[in-house]
Amino acid sequence: MSKLERIAVLVPCLNEALTVAKVVDDFRLALPQAAIYVIDNGSTDGTPEIAAAHGAQVLYETRRGKGFAMRTAFRRIEADIYVMVDGDDTYPAESIQALLEPVVAGKADMTIGSRTMAGTSSDFKHLNRLGNRILPWLLRFLLRVRVTDLLSGYRVMTRDLVKSLPIAARDFEIEAELTVKSVERSFRLIEVPIDLRARPEGSFSKIRIFRDGRRIAWTILLLFRDYRPMAFFGGLGLALMLVGLIPGLVVITEFIKTGLVPRFPSAILAVALELAGVLSIAVGLVLSAVSRRFQEIEIKLDMLGDRLSDDS
Numbered sequence: 001m002s003k004l005e006r007i008a009v010l011v012p013c014l015n016e017a018l019t020v021a022k023v024v025d026d027f028r029l030a031l032p033q034a035a036i037y038v039i040d041n042g043s044t045d046g047t048p049e050i051a052a053a054h055g056a057q058v059l060y061e062t063r064r065g066k067g068f069a070m071r072t073a074f075r076r077i078e079a080d081i082y083v084m085v086d087g088d089d090t091y092p093a094e095s096i097q098a099l100l101e102p103v104v105a106g107k108a109d110m111t112i113g114s115r116t117m118a119g120t121s122s123d124f125k126h127l128n129r130l131g132n133r134i135l136p137w138l139l140r141f142l143l144r145v146r147v148t149d150l151l152s153g154y155r156v157m158t159r160d161l162v163k164s165l166p167i168a169a170r171d172f173e174i175e176a177e178l179t180v181k182s183v184e185r186s187f188r189l190i191e192v193p194i195d196l197r198a199r200p201e202g203s204f205s206k207i208r209i210f211r212d213g214r215r216i217a218w219t220i221l222l223l224f225r226d227y228r229p230m231a232f233f234g235g236l237g238l239a240l241m242l243v244g245l246i247p248g249l250v251v252i253t254e255f256i257k258t259g260l261v262p263r264f265p266s267a268i269l270a271v272a273l274e275l276a277g278v279l280s281i282a283v284g285l286v287l288s289a290v291s292r293r294f295q296e297i298e299i300k301l302d303m304l305g306d307r308l309s310d311d312s
């Protein structure tokens with residue numbers, strides 16, 4: 001690592017007075033050439049003052065939420081390589097070289113510090129561990145994205161990735177969104193094993209397992225709808241049509257046997273379900289064509305952006 005690469009370390013913080021100093025110092029030591037930024041979200045325990053005293057640059061974001069904090073950082077901070085890490089001293093600064101290496105060498109656009117890969121020993125709470133199993137499974141099943149640690153907050157990213165992903169997350173969905181949208185745009189992701197430490201005594205996690213877990217699952221579902229509309233609406237449509245077969249077959253066999261349709265409600269239900277299914281499939285077809293066109297527009301916009309920056 002060396003050269004002219006400007007590295008920015010981004011540390012989102014909400015009341016991390018106990019640990020932010022150590023995080024800033026550790027990263028200063030591990031990456032002396034990097035600029036360290038703490039993005040404060042209205043801490044009331046003096047976090048920004050401590051961070052500033054330890055030489056970090058402090059950015060303020062008043063909209064509450066890790067997603068908002070990171071989006072502000074991504075927009076306002078200029079660098080070639082971005083490091084994202086929690087301010088709660090749970091991620092090891094010692095691993096930063098291993099995370100940086102693939103990005104600096106041009107082998108990856110984002111590296112993710114995985115807390116669950118083989119050979120790691122991470123100090124998880126049980127519920128967190130469960131969420132860390134269910135959500136990646138959901139992601140693999142719906143979006144075919146395979147990662148061992150979807151929710152890791154320890155990442156290294158290229159400027160290109162940071163400046164081009166349209167991130168809409170407000171809170172802890174940001175990690176899932178970063179992962180899916182990167183894969184969707186063919187950025188190269190590499191996971192690097194790291195060990196997670198527990199927060200020190202007296203320091204509290206901001207994540208609320210059920211509320212945030214639900215939000216993250218919901219985010220994955222919406223991404224599924226947006227990025228694979230044919231699978232989403234087509235699957236829904238097929239399911240409706242299959243269910244419609246039940247009353248439908250009853251009515252039809254009866255009609256073949258007797259020439260009569262005595263079960264009017266069943267007949268109507270069958271038709272309604274089949275039509276709803278066809279409609280849903282049609283919606284899937286339309287949306288997938290639209291989203292393909294949007295992909296093309298996005299590529300053109302990228303090309304235009306490149307050309308504009310070449311000219312200037």
Ligand SMILES: Nc1nc2c(ncn2[C@@H]2O[C@H](COP(=O)(O)OP(=O)(O)O)[C@@H](O)[C@H]2O)c(=O)[nH]1
Pocket residue numbers: 011012013014015016039040041064065066069085086087088090153204205206207
């Ligand atoms: N700026 C900002 N940071 C936040 C907010 N919520 C959480 N964070 C920070 O995001 C990081 C991860 O949060 P944490 O509570 O440790 O989540 P966990 O690691 O999943 O338990 C920590 O550094 C928090 O201080 C927020 O609303 N704003």
Ligand SMILES: [Mg+2]
Pocket residue numbers: 086088090205
């Ligand atoms: Mg944490």
